Amino acid sequence: MPAWDAYKEVARNRGALALELFAVESVPAGGPASVPENLEKHLAYQRELESKGTLVLAGPVSNAAGDMMEGAGLIIYRAASLAEARAIADADPMHASGARTYSLRRWLINEGSLTISVGLSTKTVSLS
Template identity: 45%
Template sequence: MQASSEMLQKQLYAITTTPTAGIEPILANLEEHLAFQVALEREGVLYAAGPMWSEDEQTWEGDGLVVVRAGSRAEAVAIAERDPMHKRGARTFTVRPWMINEGTMTVRLDKSSQTFSIL
């Protein structure tokens, strides 16, 4: 498709992470997991991450989605394997290539208050 060749075609990797034994092991490893995520963010590896809520938007059962910048799927798998959640068996994961073609991101910077927001 010609339109596709004109789009961004930015290759990223989506890591879907799922609890193996309920929420307790997730909560026990959450602090180290979040520190790992922040380290990936500072390295420029982490594109986006966060919890996946239930379909009714009311509960969280420990599922998450992590999108990383990596040179290959194998590299993305190696990143996921380093996550304390996965190293300790609190979660299992899958890695799928994800190509970004469309979308927008808007950042608002208010100079007077020196604040910003993502819209």
């Protein structure tokens, strides 16, 4: 059994969730106009992935100091394998056009919590 699969099994056996997701760090690569030129297609692709249940979370991230945005983004996918996640990332119009490059990592979700509040009469949803 590969080391990654063995680790997942150990996590499950100790009661962890052991949900495998895939994290993409996407950074600008092309000229200054290449990101805006591809933004509409990228956002449409993200909406399509979200509607299929493939896109878990996505959005920009700050620089290492946390005080400004530098154009990097983090995208989390659900996929059956690393190869499938890579194909999803490759098909993103930002990556396919060369406007952005990315690194891909497996992410094993073991612990944590999310709170979702749904207001029935107000038709509101909040996530914290």
